[in-house]
Amino acid sequence: MDNTMEDKLLVPGKECVMDLKRRVWIESKKLWSIASPAIITRLTSFGILVTTQSFMGHIGENELAAYALIQILLVRFANGILLGMANALETLCGQAFGAQHYHMMGIYLQRSWLVLLASSAILLPFFIFTSPILRLIGQEEELSAVAGNISIWFIPIMYYFVFSFTMQMYLQAQRKNMIIGWLSCASFVVHLTLSWLFVYKLNLGIPGAMGAMIISTWSMVIGEFIYVFGGWCPETWRGFSKHAFADLWPLFKLSVSSGMMLCLELWYNAVLVLLAGYMKNATIAVAAFSICLNVVAWEFMIPLGFLTGACVRVANELGSGDGKAAKFAVIVNLSTSLSLGVLFSVLFLVFGHVLSYAFTSSTEVATAVSSLSTLLALSVLLNSVQPVLTGVAVGAGWQSVVAYVNLGCYYVVGIPIGLLLGYVAKLDVRGIWIGMMCGVALQTFVLLWITWRTDWDNQVEKASERLNRWFLAPSHENDDNTSHA
Template sequence: MEESGVQDRLLGSDNQEEDLKRRILAELKILWRIAFPAILTRICSFGLFIVTQLFMGHISELDLSAYALVQTILLRFANGILLGMACALETLCGQAFGAKQYHMMGIYMQRSWVVLTVVTLLLVPFFVFATPLLKLLGQTDELSDRAGVIALWFIPILFYFIFNFTLQMYLQAQLKNAIIGWLAAGSFVLHVILSWVMVDKLNWGIPGAMGSMIISSWLSIIGELAYVFGGWCPQTWGGFSMKAFSELWAVVKLSVSSGVMLCLELWYNSVLLLFAGFMKDATISVAGFSICLNITAWALMISLGFLTAAIVRVSNELGRGNAKAAKFAIKVVFSTSLAIGLVFVVVFLSLGHVISYAFTSSVAVAKVVSSLSGLLAITVLLNSIQPVFNGVAIGAGWQSVGAYVNIGCYYVIGIPLGVTLAYAADLGVNGIWIGMTCGVAAQTIVLLCITGRTNWDKQVEKTSARLDGWFSGETNNTSTSQNS
């Protein structure tokens, strides 16, 4: 009897291990179905800006620094607001899909278009008056004047963001984001070819580089709209509806919470770059710092693919009412992203002294980048962890909590520490980067603790209540219109 009991326990243990392996493999399959197209999309979309920067860098150091200033301060400012507010759609579409409220997804997206278009129109003056704004922020006249010219070319990109963010979030929530990945890849290849022709062969300078980016980015949006309008999303897209103009205040409130959370994070690097512009040899400091940011951003694009996977998996499972599946998905996404991050750490430690020459031919700028190679590796490791927990927060609808965490970690810890080390301790750009890294580390630890202590069964209840409230509102509106 005892031997039989031991055998049963051993068999039970083996069965549990096999069941765990099957669950992990099944989760990994879903994970990569979401993450790979998201990674491809983010790398290629971000690649549009990097390719443009590469061509700017080989025109002149002034053009490189001016472009970096606009991209990292003004564009990141606008991108933070629009992407952050669009993340409300990510929460709503993901949870609605999990709850099988498919028809609501198209309506949610149209409401986001209305809200984001209004916000974009309010952002345009920042780019029109970029030169006086940058001078007011303490940048040199020469750098501000050139940046003002480049900023005007970014206005069509602002409107591109509206559709890029919302279409991606709408499609990925229903596991149809492969089309976005392939369109983004095609757009990237086209941009490389057009930039080479317009800048190198035709010698059109700034108009050639920026015009190529505008054409390439908007062609991908046209493809995505054709996919949605052409009948490939029959359950979730029922055509344009006047309901897009109803319940807008609820959308605005959730969008503002999402916007504040991401803005505080995306603006963090912009503020630090601004301080780099106050140093001696500002042109060299800004160029070197921006190259470091863009190098880490390439690796971050992969981690952001896992952020997308975390959002979709958590929101879908909460919408279905499955707390255990949500927790299991978080563990799998975190482990996978961390493993890839460790690989990138090795790469950056090995190639940190030569990688900068892909962006510039300036030896002075390359030395700045090389001096930061060790800190780059640490940042890459943190960036492989932190986006996953951001994704969990967005998927669960914790945007308000995330905003408070970002204020404390970035603006109370990171920026003051970076400025102190840069100026008081005379560490220059290295001091700014150390402060930035400490802020990211603090945020990662706090979000990890919040995720670990969360009662996911209660999160399911909150999600159900939110969806029922939105759905009831639609039902009431429909009934009212029918009765009238």
């Protein structure tokens, strides 16, 4: 920002207010251009998993239970690791785009492919040997056999995660994520059509439901490949390069920090649902808790869009060397997301008593959900702030710090409080949820404090150091390309 603009902002009056409104409007347009496609993508991608579960329910009860087990335990596990590790690419590409190191973005993308493909190879045995693993932890024989069959079909989905996550980060960083939104919507429509055809009309059972998911998800990845390799990213994609095999260890360390940061968040809810399963009248408790968490998960796709917006805007501004603009982007993003959070919280408070009937016809479960509506509204409010702060952390490259914050807030504070309130204080599922919220609230306040105390000019220097350390001159890169798409 130049000195003239700074002077205007310091002078009270109409001119100052108008200038501030203009800056907010400009930043909001940038934010929504990134966040809205990200929200659409997350809603439709999540919708593919949910609708597949619905079609599984029409095949049979064992198939539905086995699919739910694989999705909650195995797919969430793999998704958390791979998405978390892909967030390292979001940091690097966002800062490189801001610094106009455009050619490096394609190299970072290729390096991230190598790191995530190696990680997925480590995860592969869990999908291959699902049945014996489930038998080992005491699951029924028939359920384990069906789950083992379904898990094999999820192997292509795991590799879809590798390429989809990384190309989303790569395209988002250069503000070309509208194509991702369109492709995601198209894949969702393809998925619904194929699922109806394969399951209802052709009665193909599990192969039909899972085959529809594989075809629809990979159609999105193929569309992204065509977009990137077909010449729509000429500045950032210059072909495959041998430099992709250099500096993998620093990227691996940043990826592991990102993976741990996100996994600790994603597994937190799973642990709490598991704890709810040991309570008296566990069926009602888990059903009510799961319904509430599903509602939170759907609404959470919106704050996750703002997470993407915060990450890209902060990374771009730090890469371009403007610390003040990065700080202003954080303020606008937080204000926007919090406003929507207040709106949804009020809606859930007003309609909490009828919300559960969208998921169940049981009066007992509906009553249990209604009793949790206040906690549901508070969770939505907290979730409108926390993802934005996580996005700021990813954009600035603080993943390792946030991983420690998540570990302490969630597992040292949140879960023990939930256990004490749920089992000792006899508050049952309400006590577990209060514990969960305590962990999230503490994490939110810690990240707010870190963000508030941040020296953004110092963050600009750190971003510059990281980019310069891994920078390759464009002329060298062009000489050493081994092949071109």
